[in-house]
Amino acid sequence: MIASVFPPPKRVLVIRLQNHGDVLLTTPIFSALKRQFPEVEVDALVFAETVPMLVANPDLTKVWALPRGKQVGRGLRRINAFIQLMLGIRRRRYDWVLHLNDQWPGALAAAVSGASLRFGYEMEKRDFWLWRKIFPVRIVPTFAGHMVEKNLAVLEALGVSVDPRHAPCTMGFSGQDAGLVSGKLAAAGVTGKYVLIHPTSRWFFKCWEDERFAEVISALAGSGWQVVLTSAPDQREVDLVDGLLRRASHPGVVSLAGQLTLPQLAAAIAGATLFIGVDSVPMHMAAALGVPLVALFGPTHVHIWRPWTDRAEVIHAADYGPLIAPNDVDTSTSERYLSNIPVQPVQDAVWRQLARFANQKKVADVV
Structure with a gap:
């Protein structure tokens, strides 16, 4: 020793x-x-x-x-x-x-x-x-x-x-961050419970097909859930979210894409009933904040990078068809590798998570 x-x-x-x-x-x-x-x-x-x-x-x-x-x-x-x-x-x-x-x-x-x-x-x-x-x-x-x-x-x-x-991970944010996010959500008309969806990654090969994400968003909004979309400030990511807004046009769907710092994004995630996203930093933030989540994975070593929480459902593209090996991916490619994943398994996971956690209190780190 x-x-x-x-x-x-x-x-x-x-x-x-x-x-x-x-x-x-x-x-x-x-x-x-x-x-x-x-x-x-x-x-x-x-x-x-x-x-x-x-x-x-x-x-x-x-x-x-x-x-x-x-x-x-x-x-x-x-x-x-x-x-x-x-x-x-x-x-x-x-x-x-x-x-x-x-x-x-x-x-x-x-x-x-x-x-x-x-x-x-x-x-x-x-x-x-x-x-x-x-x-x-x-x-x-x-x-x-x-x-x-x-x-x-x-x-x-x-x-x-x-x-x-x-040994959970820890993601903190300040009261000022929480207050700013509350103000932005209120200005967007979001009150009460909401689902936060972060559909982007700085590596686009980790992103799911837009029309399929839009279908999940529309199903949530059509069931009465408020949906908040977020992304990093990178213009490609903001454009992707704007496209989802057009595809899933509904008054219950709002966007804070590109508007939040990482601690502010943490505050927004902490307030959500459910997080939905791809293999990205916000997914790990949701796990650290104790927020239930549905995570979509492509060519990644899932056993190494899965959400570090027992409140997650992972959907892996390899379970639905052939998938390029993680070490063979050109990270600069514009090709998306989650196309194997159909809509239904994602929707099923979303409804299961909401049924399991919608009325449970979340624990978040606010300092």
Whole structure:
């Protein structure tokens, strides 16, 4: 048990330099550390664009943002920003640093931290003496289970007790976010219960056929449900939602597409009776917020990326016909790979979820 060799940590830095969903699925580590070491301060280092996933997380003391691309400029300005970030990490005097992917900037942060315990993954692409020097403690990552289980395996290897069955993800939002969303919903005429549908993904190969989504939307609206459509601000996603509005024209269907930040979207999801969407960040947000959901999956490793909740129904395109292998997908393609999924199974799952959860109280993280 590695943890028993070291005194209980006062400060731990968890590094996750990946996408929004990856960051959200890391949050059980934060809460598990707080349960094991109640006095510990847990910080996170993430890419700047993913910070909204963590800004309202009650288990974190500080979130470090690593800019990339054009976020911080070029040349000396970029170098200076990185140096200041590293100096700030050094000044925090971490006891443990856990690096949960293979990015070299994260390895440099671990190296300059001065932490007595530095963890990194043992992987072929990082089989260098420098990587081994920076990370004396390593394990081979496993992809046998869910991504949350892979993350928690790090703590188990360090001797930190954790039960994945009681390790939910955490997605927070502020009272200000909730108030803004309430105002937008009221202005759109939405009162009382509603179903939130997020039909888009930044990767369009994960999207379902528009006419089929419109059929589900129309069935809900025709049954008296208010339906709120959302998407990211990306114009392609907004255009997709606008097309659904035209196909499923009904006064009970409204759009907040492109109008919400991620914490505001979380507030909107938290207020919903049911979430319907594809394999995307909002789907994981709904799971973290305890909102019942129906999730449509295409060529994805479902066992790794399924919603981390027992309140979800997953519809997988592979169950309805041949499907391209996940590793063979060109993510830039405009082709959609959910066309195998018929309307009826989705509608059946929606009605089952509504029958099961429509009158149950939801639990959401509001801070």
